[in-house]
Amino acid sequence: MENANGVIKKLTSAERSYYTAAEVREMMGVSRDTAYRMIRSLRSDLIADGQLAKGYPSGKIPKKAFNKLYMIE
Structure with missing residues (x-):
């Protein structure tokens, strides 16, 4: 409810x-x-590569992309 x-x-x-x-x-x-x-920086790269929409909320980053870049998990 x-x-x-x-x-x-x-x-x-x-x-x-x-x-x-x-x-x-x-x-x-x-x-x-x-x-x-x-x-x-990461958002800018993802947007330039066409992997992230420009409208994605600022101050947030997809976990998948962040984890891949920084080798987390």
């Missing part, structure tokens, strides 16, 4: 298909600014 604001279920980090800048910061042990820089 929906709650008042229309959200059916809030996804956990494990259920989402992307990492936030805060998650990148924590995983990589870098500053907030560095995490955003890493995300911007």
Whole structure:
């Protein structure tokens, strides 16, 4: 059943298909600014290669692409 604001279920980090800048910061042990820089750089490369739409939310990066680049998992 929906709650008042229309959200059916809030996804956990494990259920989402992307990492936030805060998650990148924590995983990589870098500053907030560095995490955003890493995300911007990877997003730019993915968009240039046609692997990510320009409209993808800023401050987020697909887990699959991030994990592949940084050899996680």
